[in-house]
Amino acid sequence: MKNLRLLPSVVILITFTSCATLFAPNTRALAVSSQPAGADVYVNGFKMGATPIELQLTPDKSYNIEFRLEGHESVTRVVNTKVGGGWIVLDVLGGLIPIVVDAATGAWNKLDQDSVNAALVKSGGQ
Template sequence: MKKILFISVALITLCGISSCATLFGKKTHALAVSSDPRGAEVYVNGFKMGVTPVELNLKADKSYTIEYRKEGYESVTRVVNTKVGAGWIILDVLGGLIPVIVDAATGNWNKLDQDAVNAALIEQNK
């Protein structure tokens, strides 16, 4: 009987102090990056990450500057920001104050504001 009571109290406590996004949310977000024409080098915050088309897995709690570079074309820059997932907020509020604090402090309820980024590259004048 004491074991069942202990497990019950432990589960209730765990549910009370946990937060939905921290427990169940994805830590990375898939971002499809493409260009016209294809074959542009993709730099994320200054680091080369591949050649278009490419799918990147980026941390969902950061903003990113995506730069496209291709010889003979002008470089293009796009910005990908974060946004708060409204579903996580609702679930956290239903769970009480502590889940809201945990997810807000950790940023785990954030996600990227878009799933895909595309750029039309313009040829340089010679």
């Protein structure tokens, strides 16, 4: 009898939420490396550390990853987002509301790459 009282709450929870919002991680790992190692890593202008480093980034926006090392020219890489196809399939099976929720929250997004690498070139003919 107790379980029957919870049934409406469970149905409402499933109906008004979506797969990616419930199950997708809030951050994604991005492995960042350079040749030579030890380059300072800037993400959207903020220093995050030196290579090699693993960054935890939210998958709902794009990032400019800049590598800086004294005596070398800086290198910039762009990491974009893309929609995870598996989430779309699950949302479509769940109906219109899960699609709207995941699209609005960006929960079904993921980074378009798992790692970024830069080969730094010495500057000034060194």
